[in-house]
Amino acid sequence: MARPGFVLEVDKSTPPLLFWRGEGFSLEKLPAGRSRVIYPPEPLEAIKDVDGAILEALLNPIDSEPLPALLFPGMKLTIAFDDVSLPLPKMERPDNRQRVIEAVLDLAAAAGVDDVHLIAALGLHRRMHEYELRHALGDRIYDAFHGRGQLYQHDAEDLDNLEVVGTTDQGEVLEINKRAAESDLLVYVNINSVAMDGGWKSVCTGLASYRSLSHHHNPTTLENTKSLMGHRDHSALHQSVWRLGKVLRDSGPRIFQIETTLNTDMFPSPFDFINKREWEWTAKDRAIYLGTTKSLKRTPIKMARKIFHGMQGPHRMTSVQAGETSAVHEVTLQHVYRQQLVEVQGQTDILTMGIPFVCPYNPDGVMNPVLVMCMGLGYLFNMYRNKPLVREGGVIIMTHPTYKDFNPVHHPSYIDFYEQVLADTTNPAEMSRKWEQQFAEDEWYRHLYRTGNAYHGVHPFYAWYWGAHGLQHAGKVIIVGGEPAVVRRLGFTPASTMDDAFEIASDVVGRHPTISHMHVPALLVADVK
Amino acid sequence: MARTKLKLPKPARTPDKLSTVAQLRKVARIGDAIGSATQALLKPTRSLGFPYRKPTAPKGVEVPAEPSKLGADFDTDFARKAPAKALRKIVTQGPVRALVRALADPEVVGLDRLADLERMDDPPAVIFAPNHHSHLDTGVMIVAVPEPWKSKLVVAAAADYFFDSRVKGTIAALALNAFPIDREVTGRKSSDELRRLLDTGWSLVIYPEGGRSPDGWGQDFKGGAAYLSNRTGAPIVPVFIDGTGSIFGKGMNKPKAGKSKVVFGAPLWPSDDENTRRYNARIEAAVTALGDEALTDFWTSRRRAAAGTNPKLTGPEYNGWRRQWALAEHRRLGKAGQRRRQKRRWPDLG
Numbered sequence: 101m102a103r104p105g106f107v108l109e110v111d112k113s114t115p116p117l118l119f120w121r122g123e124g125f126s127l128e129k130l131p132a133g134r135s136r137v138i139y140p141p142e143p144l145e146a147i148k149d150v151d152g153a154i155l156e157a158l159l160n161p162i163d164s165e166p167l168p169a170l171l172f173p174g175m176k177l178t179i180a181f182d183d184v185s186l187p188l189p190k191m192e193r194p195d196n197r198q199r200v201i202e203a204v205l206d207l208a209a210a211a212g213v214d215d216v217h218l219i220a221a222l223g224l225h226r227r228m229h230e231y232e233l234r235h236a237l238g239d240r241i242y243d244a245f246h247g248r249g250q251l252y253q254h255d256a257e258d259l260d261n262l263e264v265v266g267t268t269d270q271g272e273v274l275e276i277n278k279r280a281a282e283s284d285l286l287v288y289v290n291i292n293s294v295a296m297d298g299g300w301k302s303v304c305t306g307l308a309s310y311r312s313l314s315h316h317h318n319p320t321t322l323e324n325t326k327s328l329m330g331h332r333d334h335s336a337l338h339q340s341v342w343r344l345g346k347v348l349r350d351s352g353p354r355i356f357q358i359e360t361t362l363n364t365d366m367f368p369s370p371f372d373f374i375n376k377r378e379w380e381w382t383a384k385d386r387a388i389y390l391g392t393t394k395s396l397k398r399t400p401i402k403m404a405r406k407i408f409h410g411m412q413g414p415h416r417m418t419s420v421q422a423g424e425t426s427a428v429h430e431v432t433l434q435h436v437y438r439q440q441l442v443e444v445q446g447q448t449d450i451l452t453m454g455i456p457f458v459c460p461y462n463p464d465g466v467m468n469p470v471l472v473m474c475m476g477l478g479y480l481f482n483m484y485r486n487k488p489l490v491r492e493g494g495v496i497i498m499t500h501p502t503y504k505d506f507n508p509v510h511h512p513s514y515i516d517f518y519e520q521v522l523a524d525t526t527n528p529a530e531m532s533r534k535w536e537q538q539f540a541e542d543e544w545y546r547h548l549y550r551t552g553n554a555y556h557g558v559h560p561f562y563a564w565y566w567g568a569h570g571l572q573h574a575g576k577v578i579i580v581g582g583e584p585a586v587v588r589r590l591g592f593t594p595a596s597t598m599d600d601a602f603e604i605a606s607d608v609v610g611r612h613p614t615i616s617h618m619h620v621p622a623l624l625v626a627d628v629k
Numbered sequence: 630m631a632r633t634k635l636k637l638p639k640p641a642r643t644p645d646k647l648s649t650v651a652q653l654r655k656v657a658r659i660g661d662a663i664g665s666a667t668q669a670l671l672k673p674t675r676s677l678g679f680p681y682r683k684p685t686a687p688k689g690v691e692v693p694a695e696p697s698k699l700g701a702d703f704d705t706d707f708a709r710k711a712p713a714k715a716l717r718k719i720v721t722q723g724p725v726r727a728l729v730r731a732l733a734d735p736e737v738v739g740l741d742r743l744a745d746l747e748r749m750d751d752p753p754a755v756i757f758a759p760n761h762h763s764h765l766d767t768g769v770m771i772v773a774v775p776e777p778w779k780s781k782l783v784v785a786a787a788a789d790y791f792f793d794s795r796v797k798g799t800i801a802a803l804a805l806n807a808f809p810i811d812r813e814v815t816g817r818k819s820s821d822e823l824r825r826l827l828d829t830g831w832s833l834v835i836y837p838e839g840g841r842s843p844d845g846w847g848q849d850f851k852g853g854a855a856y857l858s859n860r861t862g863a864p865i866v867p868v869f870i871d872g873t874g875s876i877f878g879k880g881m882n883k884p885k886a887g888k889s890k891v892v893f894g895a896p897l898w899p900s901d902d903e904n905t906r907r908y909n910a911r912i913e914a915a916v917t918a919l920g921d922e923a924l925t926d927f928w929t930s931r932r933r934a935a936a937g938t939n940p941k942l943t944g945p946e947y948n949g950w951r952r953q954w955a956l957a958e959h960r961r962l963g964k965a966g967q968r969r970r971q972k973r974r975w976p977d978l979g
Contacts, residue, residue: 148749151745193744194742194744202927206935212932241927
């Protein structure tokens with residue numbers, strides 16, 4: 101039986117706590133009597149008969165006819181699926197996408213459907229490498245469809261293959277992949293790691309054009325997105341996406357949404373100590389921690405990255421549901437919250453968090469400084485429901501080496517964003533006004549996005565906007581262990597140690613601040629009352 | 630260079646014929662003495678009779694035959710004891726593996742379909758049911774089957790072929806953990822024994838075709854695997870092996886190294902409302918679909934499976950040269966075809 105998440109009040113006997121530091125870890129002591137640690141629930145029990153559960157979901161969907169009833173000979177069937185940004189770290193084979201798509205294909209084969217296309221719903225993310233597609237879909241699907249030209253990746257800049265579906269009452273244009281728009285049935289296969297994903301966001305961002313995405317991926321919307329993981333009413337982004345979803349439902353192709361949720365069994369042995377509570381570490385866990393941290397300090401960074409990105413998490417499936425998008429997503433959210441929600445009383449002056457080696461935008465790549473900001477203020481800060489863990493004007497302390505290092509293949513525009521845009525301003529609204537269009541329309545970035553494995557030219561802006569609410573909310577952001585010049589370029593304050601960080605924070609929150617530490621990953625959503 | 634012949638002095642020979650005859654007589658006398666001494670020794674035993682000697686049968690009584698210890702009655706329990714397991718590990722991980730790699734170079738796909746079984750707290754014993762074209766298939770399966778089943782794997786082998794002599798049977802049992810099974814009818818003893826093995830966690834490799842393909846095409850599946858699965862509840866993993874038939878097929882005198890492919894299918898479970906015959910048909914259909922997948926691709930195979938048009942393992946209905954002709958075409962699509970593929974070259978234009 102999985103134990104629920106809980107909040108630990110730190111006292112003198114509390115052991116030092118595990119913090120991620122990029123491609124490494126550290127143990128940090130938090131002040132007793134005024135600190136608390138939020139531990140995620142333990143991994144829920146996974147579905148035993150996964151293939152059986154998938155088939156059951158397809159045959160008995162929510163608010164929809166069974167999938168076989170929607171399939172007929174001569175139809176155009178398009179299967180879109182989430183890209184490499186999910187889950188993190190990558191899932192042990194077979195990936196849930198492969199399992200679900202194989203089940204859908206079996207039913208399509210039985211119905212005599214010939215015209216099937218599979219599209220990776222990238223949005224403005226980088227194109228997946230062949231080995232990533234093979235990992236997500238399995239060799240069988242890849243070999244069967246890629247050679248025929250029926251497995252490909254969405255291109256948000258391919259004007260000939262985009263189609264306007266309609267416009268919302270607020271003037272937001274929904275423009276999506278033409279093949280998907282013209283299909284008799286669009287099946288979307290989602291992996292839901294966090295509550296903000298899934299639902300209408302799947303199609304309305306994954307298969308959308310830059311024009312369509314810019315309606316909600318902008319500083320104004322994201323500053324007003326007060327709860328990415330919680331109530332949709334508090335998220336301007338989700339409100340916009342749901343308006344577009346209504347257009348899609350009314351004027352677009354028929355959609356059959358399949359969503360799966362995962363437990364928090366994220367790290368394989370021997371790294372499974374990461375998920376454990378420190379006082380429950382065995383002698384073996386302690387030995388592995390010591391061995392790992394000591395050796396990682398002496399390991400070249402490229403090799404350390406290779407080790408971490410090579411990890412494959414168990415990520416067991418806890419639920420699968422299919423049918424009408426909104427109804428399916430409501431059930432999905434219940435399962436996500438069942439796994440991730442932890443009730444927390446009140447806010448604190450300081451929020452601490454360890455930043456890991458990976459975020460949704462650097463699988464098999466470098467966690468560059470812009471992504472450190474995005475992961476801290478865009479993702480981890482937003483892992484709450486109701487209100488943030490840190491009070492408005494409080495301090496956020498992150499731990500990460502924050503090196504000036506970029507992957508030129510994946511993140512070419514990030515390099516120029518760091519050098520040009522951040523040198524000019526860190527204000528989301530200002531950078532949007534002065535710089536965004538130039539990056540978005542740059543022909544070279546467009547070429548690399550369309551033909552290479554680069555994120556879209558505008559993507560670093562979106563990554564920065566993702567943290568807009570956190571930037572606005574926090575009085576100060578401190579990065580412990582980061583390269584000072586790089587941290588300052590981000591507009592944050594560098595600190596050498598956690599004690600130094602508390603000292604620096606005292607300027608803003610006084611000498612005896614209250615502190616919350618998010619023990620992530622594994623993932624958790626703090627339900628702040 | 631001239632060679633000098635070494636001349637040795639010849640031993641002196643006595644040309645006395647009389648002395649030679651005397652010597653022969655002496656030897657003959659000694660021989661007679663030994664013979665009579667032996668007779669004298671044997672005489673009391675002979676006179677003792679039964680039970681010191683084999684009993685004679687009364688007239689009109691039919692003596693029952695001694696129970697056979699060969700064929701399906703060959704006792705292979707010793708092969709599953711710790712010393713034999715240790716020895717087998719060395720043999721299979723060493724020479725067998727090297728031989729299989731060198732001769733068949735198997736490409737193993739579809740293991741992800743076993744992930745759910747593998748991840749269970751106590752992975753169940755399973756029955757692997759591959760098609761069968763060559764003696765190499767067993768070696769290929771021993772190499773290809775993943776843990777946790779690899780270390781507890783029993784291979785059902787034709788009793789009349791592998792267990793017709795003590796030496797052959799012992800080698801097969803020790804090296805491959807072979808278990809004798811009748812090709813045509815699974816006897817009660819064999820089936821009880823196989824059930825016992827499955828119940829104690831040993832997985833099986835059973836070739837449902839009953840023997841190697843005589844002509845390169847497959848044969849109809851016999852119901853042994855389905856029967857065992859039905860009786861024990863153990864899942865059946867369909868497997869398709871491609872390419873071994875042209876490496877060392879039936880009738881070939883020596884192997885011809887090439888490539889092979891092993892495709893594992895999703896486990897099949899017995900169902901309460903399905904008799905052995907239907908279950909067997911389901912297993913055959915699954916292996917047939919895997920065969921199609923190995924030669925074409927997953928989507929083509931699934932579509933044909935849904936329409937019931939996967940090319941049959943047993944090949945075309947007609948006989949004679951056309952059947953062999955079709956076999957050549959069939960093999961060209963698979964791993965066997967890769968061996969003969971010529972490297973492309975620019976034409977020599979002088």
